[in-house]
Amino acid sequence: MAITIVHNGRLITPLAGTAATGHVLIENGRVAGIGPGALLDVPDATYIDAAGGFIGPGFIDVHVHGADGHDAMDATPEALHAIARYKARHGVTGFLPATMTDAGDAIRAALANIGACEGAVDDGAAILGAHIEGPYFSVEQKGAQPGAYIRRAAPQEYEAWFDLCTVGVFSVAVEYPEHLPLVAYARQRGAAASVGHSGASYEQVLNALPWGLNHVTHTYNGMSGLHHRTPGVALAALAVPDLYAEIICDMHHVHPAMVDLAVKSKTPARAVLITDAIRATGLPDGEYMLGKQTAIVRDGLPRTPEGSLAGSSLTMDAALRNVLGATGVSLAEAWRMASLTPAESIGIDGRKGSLAVGKDADLVVLDEYLEVVLTMVKGKVVYRRA
Numbered sequence: 001m002a003i004t005i006v007h008n009g010r011l012i013t014p015l016a017g018t019a020a021t022g023h024v025l026i027e028n029g030r031v032a033g034i035g036p037g038a039l040l041d042v043p044d045a046t047y048i049d050a051a052g053g054f055i056g057p058g059f060i061d062v063h064v065h066g067a068d069g070h071d072a073m074d075a076t077p078e079a080l081h082a083i084a085r086y087k088a089r090h091g092v093t094g095f096l097p098a099t100m101t102d103a104g105d106a107i108r109a110a111l112a113n114i115g116a117c118e119g120a121v122d123d124g125a126a127i128l129g130a131h132i133e134g135p136y137f138s139v140e141q142k143g144a145q146p147g148a149y150i151r152r153a154a155p156q157e158y159e160a161w162f163d164l165c166t167v168g169v170f171s172v173a174v175e176y177p178e179h180l181p182l183v184a185y186a187r188q189r190g191a192a193a194s195v196g197h198s199g200a201s202y203e204q205v206l207n208a209l210p211w212g213l214n215h216v217t218h219t220y221n222g223m224s225g226l227h228h229r230t231p232g233v234a235l236a237a238l239a240v241p242d243l244y245a246e247i248i249c250d251m252h253h254v255h256p257a258m259v260d261l262a263v264k265s266k267t268p269a270r271a272v273l274i275t276d277a278i279r280a281t282g283l284p285d286g287e288y289m290l291g292k293q294t295a296i297v298r299d300g301l302p303r304t305p306e307g308s309l310a311g312s313s314l315t316m317d318a319a320l321r322n323v324l325g326a327t328g329v330s331l332a333e334a335w336r337m338a339s340l341t342p343a344e345s346i347g348i349d350g351r352k353g354s355l356a357v358g359k360d361a362d363l364v365v366l367d368e369y370l371e372v373v374l375t376m377v378k379g380k381v382v383y384r385r386a
Contacts, residue, residue: 009050058093072097084124101134115165129166171196187212
């Protein structure tokens with residue numbers, strides 16, 4: 001029996017806060033015990049010293065397109081594995097590669113590749129399934145999604161996609177009546193049904209709730225806004241208690257004051273930190289492909305040639321630090337938004353998202369500056385800072 005003990009770190013338990021210095025006992029890839037002290041008398045155990053840092057559940061990114069020069073739409077194992085390795089360096093233990101609006105063949109190839117690569121990745125974060133972002137959107141709220149491929153939902157198309165891989169999130173504009181059966185179908189197949197790139201009114205979002213809508217794609221971005229006479233998707237995201245609301249907390253997509261408003265409105269139990277990162281993440285400024293279009297990155301911020309924001313170059317550890325700077329939440333509450341809440345939003349919190357006996361030993365160690373020291377997936381170290 002393989003036993004590992006991560007010790008000498010402050011334990012982050014999102015439901016209880018930051019505990020005193022303690023240890024996590026890991027047996028065969030699962031958490032077998034959590035407690036104070038070092039537990040230094042276990043024969044044949046492998047010990048990992050957290051050196052006084054923070055030990056918490058690994059981050060879960062439910063919306064990421066790419067990193068390190070690769071994109072989910074490349075539809076190759078090499079691309080997904082490279083993204084997984086990059087994500088692990090920033091504390092992510094599981095993620096949903098996101099597709100983009102494109103021709104059916106391109107989306108199908110990307111999803112089939114995700115299905116073939118699901119699960120553990122050597123020296124990388126686990127691939128948990130897919131986030132299908134598009135093509136059933138509003139042209140007016142397309143953002144960096146290519147308008148030429150935006151179309152109305154077709155059951156014969158989207159139902160086949162669910163057979164290619166695990167679908168964690170399906171993003172769709174809900175103002176079109178023919179899209180509401182997709183919301184219901186996504187929920188029946190175990191996916192979160194998310195409103196995104198949508199010009200829906202507040203009332204149209206409420207109308208989608210009985211169909212199963214339970215998630216919001218990058219809140220404030222790519223949606224009708226907060227106007228006081230014509231409230232749109234953004235207000236529904238904040239006002240409907242049960243909706244999980246994604247937030248790109250890079251301090252560019254959303255002003256810090258609006259991040260604070262979202263977190264206060266949703267609470268850490270419904271606010272989900274995401275990156276929406278593209279292939280330029282981790283690389284110098286320049287021009288990169290996002291799907292079939294160009295993203296121009298200046299000062300780390302990607303935009304289309306027309307000037308629309310085009311995803312981000314954000315990492316999850318940076319999102320954690322940013323949300324602490326923008327709000328009054330505690331470290332444990334911020335950590336929850338990067339781990340347990342995302343896990344709950346896609347229905348995997350029974351095995352991931354928090355340090356709890358019986359759950360997968362997916363954890364990250366951060367130093368006093370909240371920089372990643374070590375990432376572990378199912379008890380295996382996939383990243384260790386030199």
